[in-house]
Amino acid sequence: MTRDIVVLGAGMVGVCTALALRQRGHAVVLVDRQAPGRETSYGNAGIIQREAVQPYAFPREWQAILRVALRQGNDVHYHPGALAHLSPALVRYWRESAPDRYASTVTAYSALIRHCLSEHDRLITLAGAQELVSKSGWLQAYRTAQAFDRAAQEATTVARVHGLNCLVLDQTGTAAMEPALYGRLAGAIHWRDPWTVADPGELVTRYAELFGREGGEFRRGDATTLKPTAAGWTVTTEDGPLSAANAVIALGPWASTLIQTLGYRFPLFVKRGYHRHYAAEPMPRLPLLDVERGVMLAPMRRGLRLTTGAEFALRDAPPTPVQLGRAESYARELVRLGPPTEVQPWLGARPCVADMKPIVGKAPRHPGLWFHFGHxxxxxxxxxxxxRLLAELIDGEPPYLDPLPYDPMRFAS
Incomplete structure (x- = not known):
């Protein structure tokens, strides 16, 4: 089989890449070991975060760093044995979070975020997935008045600078907004622009089905078998070798394994996260982030999904769901949480880059190879x-936004 482009990875990023290229007339094959939307894209909180104009920075205050080091709080957990492996990327992450560097990162990051609703909206309509989506926003909630007052001031500033819609709710307003709460909160910020999705994996599946209806092909295969050939690239699938002139690596947290075999060393690392679904009666209306306890409560089709913060560990290390156990206890202080609806918690890995910007563009040393990961x-x-940006670059079109901040060449030595 010979195709124009093979896209490796069938998460949200890979499926959207394959779809964007197919809609431009390319013959595209999407390759993954699993069905679309079954890995990282399945396990998130299901929010299309229009308000997320500021990526998560490494804390600069020594008190915050000490709290994490002493394993106080529930937003961050780490494996001590993994730190030697992770430290080069984490040191760069800390350096890139310095105020002057971070300001330019926010400029580049917000340039992407401002297009998220319009780009998703087009695909949601074409995929017929409207019933999965709510446009009521989500709640960023606080237990203490001190933390709430500080966050409310910051949110108001961010909203004004970036043209966002947020509503600051006091204790009474928070309770009125979310009747399912019986635990008392000091207040919450209602981010009203974001959209929420009742089944994130299903939305990816709908996009993949749209890709198929428009003539794209999906094959199960092993992305790690990607090899250059005289005419382009080849990868092994269940249907045999697949050849293409161009290849896109959109493997999320697994991208690092493949690109290393090709000689690329980017400052990549993962933040692992857990979730589990629970019965809840009544079910909350909106997703709610309990900031001071490091747990998101997200109403889903399968139940109330509790998602955790970041776990710094090796990608394939055995699960250590200590954050999820604490999250369950904290959630029971706020809502009437029933038993879990799954036997085991879900574990996934977020693919991170030390400078907090995704890697999108042409591989520096391999013709016909394109990178699209690190979100x-x-x-x-x-x-x-x-x-959309990558498809425009592949086609040689003027890109709809400046691609330079995300170019892989920024890491070329």
Whole structure:
């Protein structure tokens, strides 16, 4: 089989890439070991985060770093044995989070985020997935008045600078907004621009089905078998070798394994995360982030999904769901949480880059090879946005936004 382009990875980023290229007339084959939307894109909180104009920075205050080091709080957990492997990327992450560097990162990051709703909207309509989507936003909630007052001031500033719609709710307003709460909160910020999705994996599946209806092909295969040939690239699938003139690596947290075999060393690392679904009666109306306890409560088709913060560990290390156990206890302080609806928690990995910007563009040393990974916490939000950008670059079109901040060449030595 010979195709124009093979896209490796069938998460939100890979599926949107394949779809964008197919809609431009390319013959495209999407390759993954699993069905679309079954890995990282399945396990998130299901929010298309229009408000997420500021990526998660490494804390600069020594008190915050000490709190993490002493394993206080529930937003961050780490494996001590993994730190030696992770430290080069984490040191660069800390350096890139310095105020002057971070300001330019926010400029580049917000340039992507501002397109997330319009790009998703087009695909949601074409895929017939409107029933999965709510446009009521989500709640960023606080237990203490001090933390709430500080966050409310910051959110108001961010909203004004970036043209966002947020509503600051006091204790009474928060309770009125979310009747399912019986635990008392000091207040919440209602981010009203974002859209929420009742089944994130299903939305990716709908986009993949749209790709198929428009003439794209999906094959199960092993992305790690990608090899250059005289005419382009080849990869092994269940149907035999697949050849293409161009290849796109959109493998999320697994991209690092493949690109290393090709001689690329980018400052990549993963933040692992867990979720589990629970019965809840009544079910909350909106997703709610309990900021001070490091847990998101997201109403889903399968139940109330509790998602955790970041776990710094090796990607394939055995699960250590200590954050999820604490999250369950904290959630029971806020809502009437029933038993889990799954036997085991879900574990996934967020693909992160030390400078907090995705890697989108042409591989520096291999003709016909393109990179599209490293979206951190926002692959679900940004998949259609950066897919359009990459498709325009592949076609040699004027890109709809400046591609330079995301170019792989920024790491060329």
């Amino acid at each position: 951190g916490h926002q692959g679900f939000t940004l998949g259609p946005v950066t897919a």
